[in-house]
Amino acid sequence: MIPAAFAYHRPGDLPAALALLQQYGDEARVIAGGHSLIPMMKLRMAEVPHLIDLQAIESLRGIRIEGRQITLGAMVTQQDLIAHQGLGQSAPILREAAIQIADPQVRAMGTVGGNVANGDPGNDMPGLMQCLGAIFHVTGPEGPRTLPARGFYESAYMTARAESEILTAVSFEVPTGGQAYEKQKRKIGDYATAAAAVIVRREGTTCTAASIAMTNLSDVPVWSEAAGAALVGTPCDDAATRNAIAAMLADIDPAGDNRGPVEFKRHTAGIILARAIARAWSRA
Amino acid sequence: MTQKMQITLTVNGTRHELLAEPRELLIHVLRERLNLTGPHIGCETSHCGACTVTMGGRSVKSCTVFAAQADGAEITTIEGLGTPDALHPLQEAFREHHGLQCGFCTPGMITRAAQLLKENPDPTEAEVRFGMAGNLCRCTGYQNIVKAVLAAAATINSAKEAAE
Ligand SMILES: Cc1cc2nc3c(=O)[nH]c(=O)nc-3n(C[C@H](O)[C@H](O)[C@H](O)COP(=O)(O)OP(=O)(O)OC[C@H]3O[C@@H](n4cnc5c(N)ncnc54)[C@H](O)[C@@H]3O)c2cc1C
Ligand code: FES
Ligand code: FES
Numbered sequence: 001m002i003p004a005a006f007a008y009h010r011p012g013d014l015p016a017a018l019a020l021l022q023q024y025g026d027e028a029r030v031i032a033g034g035h036s037l038i039p040m041m042k043l044r045m046a047e048v049p050h051l052i053d054l055q056a057i058e059s060l061r062g063i064r065i066e067g068r069q070i071t072l073g074a075m076v077t078q079q080d081l082i083a084h085q086g087l088g089q090s091a092p093i094l095r096e097a098a099i100q101i102a103d104p105q106v107r108a109m110g111t112v113g114g115n116v117a118n119g120d121p122g123n124d125m126p127g128l129m130q131c132l133g134a135i136f137h138v139t140g141p142e143g144p145r146t147l148p149a150r151g152f153y154e155s156a157y158m159t160a161r162a163e164s165e166i167l168t169a170v171s172f173e174v175p176t177g178g179q180a181y182e183k184q185k186r187k188i189g190d191y192a193t194a195a196a197a198v199i200v201r202r203e204g205t206t207c208t209a210a211s212i213a214m215t216n217l218s219d220v221p222v223w224s225e226a227a228g229a230a231l232v233g234t235p236c237d238d239a240a241t242r243n244a245i246a247a248m249l250a251d252i253d254p255a256g257d258n259r260g261p262v263e264f265k266r267h268t269a270g271i272i273l274a275r276a277i278a279r280a281w282s283r284a
Numbered sequence: 285m286t287q288k289m290q291i292t293l294t295v296n297g298t299r300h301e302l303l304a305e306p307r308e309l310l311i312h313v314l315r316e317r318l319n320l321t322g323p324h325i326g327c328e329t330s331h332c333g334a335c336t337v338t339m340g341g342r343s344v345k346s347c348t349v350f351a352a353q354a355d356g357a358e359i360t361t362i363e364g365l366g367t368p369d370a371l372h373p374l375q376e377a378f379r380e381h382h383g384l385q386c387g388f389c390t391p392g393m394i395t396r397a398a399q400l401l402k403e404n405p406d407p408t409e410a411e412v413r414f415g416m417a418g419n420l421c422r423c424t425g426y427q428n429i430v431k432a433v434l435a436a437a438a439t440i441n442s443a444k445e446a447a448e
Contacts, residue, residue, distance in 0.1 A: 001328050008289060008306035008352035031353070038348050039330060041307075051306065053353060079342065103418030105333060105396070108342035109349070188417045189331065 003041035010053045014060070014139060014166065017052055021164055022141055024050040030166060032075060033109035035102070036118045060113065060168055065090055071171040074113025082107065091172075093179035093197065097128045100183045100195075116149070117167045119157040122191035126153060127221035128181065131197035131213035134172035140165035153220035177201035177209065178284030182276035184268050186259065192216040193259045194269040196276040200231060202284035207231045212244065212277075216259075217252035217269050224251040227273070236281040244277060245270045291355040295320065296364030306352035310344075311335045313351045314361060322362035322391040326420070333419030336392035337361050343399040345418070362391035365398055373443075374398055374436040383432035385423035393419050397433045406437060 011017040021028050028050040031037050040046035054060055060075040065086050072081070078098045081087060088095050101107060101115075101124050115125040116136060129136075129149035136147045138161050149170075152160045161167060183195035195215035201208045210228035215221055226247035234240035254265035288303040295318060302317055311328075314320045314337065323346055326334035330348040337346045338360040366372030374394045377383065384390045393416070400407065400415040407415065412433045413426075421429060 002309075003307050005305065005307055007287070008350070010352075010355075034350070034353065035330060035348055038350065042328075051350075051352075055353065099414075103333070104400075104415055105336060105343045105345045105418040106330060106348075108344055 001042040003038070004044060004047050006041075006048050006051045008051050008053065010056050012056050014057055014168065017054060017057060017166060018139065018141060018164070020050070020052050021166070026163070028052055030054050032111040032114035032117075033077065034114075035106050035110045036114060036120060036123075054113075054166070063087060065174070068174045069171060070174060071169050072112045073169050074111060074117075074167050076112045078102075078107035078110050078112070078115070079104070081112065090174045091132070091179075093128065093132070093175065093181050093199065096179070097124050097181040097183075097197065100124065100181065100185070103189045106189070112170055113167045116152075116170060117159065117161060119153065119159045121156055121219050121221070122216050124181075124183065124192065124195060124215055127195065127213040127215035127223070128197045129170060129172070130221050130223035131199055131211045132172040132175055133211065134170050136161075136167055137169040137171065138162075138165040138167050144168070150223050156219040175199050178280040178282065180276045180279035180283065182272045182279065183215075184272050191259075194254075194265060194272045196269070196273045198273070198276040198280040200236060200277070200280045200284050202236075202281065205235045207234055207236050207240070207281070207284075210244075212248065212273070214248060214252055214269060214273070217254045217265060219253075219255075222248075222251050224248045226251065231277065236277060241274050241277050245273050248273055289352060289355075291351055293318075293351075293354060294358045296360055304351040306350060308351040310337070310339075310346040310349040310351055310354045310359075313354075314346060314359075320361050320363050323395070324388055324391060326388065326392075331420065332389070332392075333396060334389055334392040336396045336419065338395060338399050341399075341402075343396050343418070360395070360398075362395050365394065372398070373439045374401075374433070377432040377436035377439065378429070381428050381432040381435055383424065383429045389419060389421040389423075393421065393429055397436070400433070401437055401440060405441060407434070409434060 029048040030052045060073045062073045064071045081098045134149040184193045197213045200210045210231040212227040213223040227244045230243040256262045324334040326332035328347045330345045335347040366375045
């Protein structure tokens with residue numbers, strides 16, 4: 001499995017990378033960890049005459065926790081996320097999601113930026129970022145702009161990022177409340193049959209806020225505002241969870257494939273969400 | 285065909301300069317150009333881990349890395365871990381604990397385990413299983429692989445203590 005030939009570029013900074021993207025237009029694509037792009041190139045489902053490697057751009061690296069704000073550089077790997085102590089404390093849901101992505105070798109290469117920019121409905125970080133209410137930072141020829149994760153995904157592999165733009169970082173507020181990432185997969189290293197990211201806040205016995213996002217159950221990640229709303233004001237008991245599941249099921253639109261028929265996926269989505277709510281609530 | 289590019293790889297401590305097409309995969313360069321046939325090609329789709337090497341202090345699947353991306357990198361393959369006369373503690377432990385049958389997965393297993401023990405020198409059994417999850421074995425059922433990795437960790441740690 002050898003991909004079509006391409007020219008390789010390794011710019012040393014962001015302006016140089018943007019200039020290459022401008023110069024080669026449609027013929028160019030950036031590569032981060034390559035663990036989504038290289039398989040596509042090998043299958044010749046992606047042809048990239050000019051490959052622009054982001055590995056040498058220092059400004060795209062680094063995990064910063066400043067006050068209540070967390071910023072992840074686009075080139076932060078899933079392995080970096082898992083290893084980071086501060087992050088494990090201030091946003092444990094990131095680690096919980098990252099350890100369920102692929103396997104150690106893939107996580108050593110796969111990046112946060114690649115995972116959220118890719119637009120594959122199977123990727124776990126987009127739903128997670130929607131749950132967190134994250135902001136994506138992109139820079140293009142006209143300079144930087146920010147895009148909310150909840151408005152970023154248009155359809156499979158189509159996002160609000162322009163082709164001339166590079167995603168530089170992802171940022172979000174330190175989440176408060178109980179968090180859980182729950183994923184059903186056929187085996188280690190598999191994409192989700194269904195996954196749920198849940199954050200709930202609690203005062204006494206009452207849920208005061210909830211954010212729920214689902215993965216691989218539509219051609220885009222699904223942040224279900226109605227599912228979250230169904231928990232607010234309740235003690236997150238069985239009845240409330242059933243209402244949240246019903247609201248979530250109205251928002252997803254899974255397709256039947258080798259992970260199962262539509263009915264199975266909807267069933268799985270409900271079970272996964274119930275587990276995620278229960279676990280997040282127990283930690284709230 | 286695109287132009288070849290000059291790349292530099294430091295493999296098992298030896299520096300190699302070669303001309304490669306950017307699309308060449310690291311596993312092909314290692315096996316076919318440098319004759320390092322320890323890393324195997326099992327699936328070529330980043331699933332099995334038979335092609336695992338250490339690159340820049342990380343375990344990677346070399347079937348999913350372009351030679352061009354590896355330009356400038358330091359790489360360790362199974363050939364860099366021990367010799368038939370002086371086995372690496374992991375190689376010794378795999379032999380001792382029957383951690384291999386056909387041996388196809390073994391170079392990837394041991395190369396991954398070596399890096400795992402650098403990251404976590406005293407892992408629990410669960411940590412070994414989690415850390416080795418990117419390497420598939422069709423023969424052993426994994427039990428003896430896990431035993432071998434735990435035994436090698438103990439050997440390496442007691443050698444370290446003795447040296448201190
Ligand atoms: C065996 C296997 C199992 C996997 N399982 C999972 C899983 O369970 N869950 C999951 O989420 N993922 C999974 N993945 C995918 C893996 O996490 C990828 O690494 C990740 O999706 C993409 O990150 P990357 O850095 O490798 O991106 P690349 O492959 O380099 O890029 C992916 C796409 O994003 C674009 N891109 C990358 N970075 C940027 C940027 N900074 N700005 C703009 N565009 C950019 C590229 O042009 C490309 O189109 C799996 C991969 C493999 C090989
Ligand atoms: S050959 Fe690379 S993972 Fe199987
Ligand atoms: S020993 Fe045969 S595949 Fe592992």
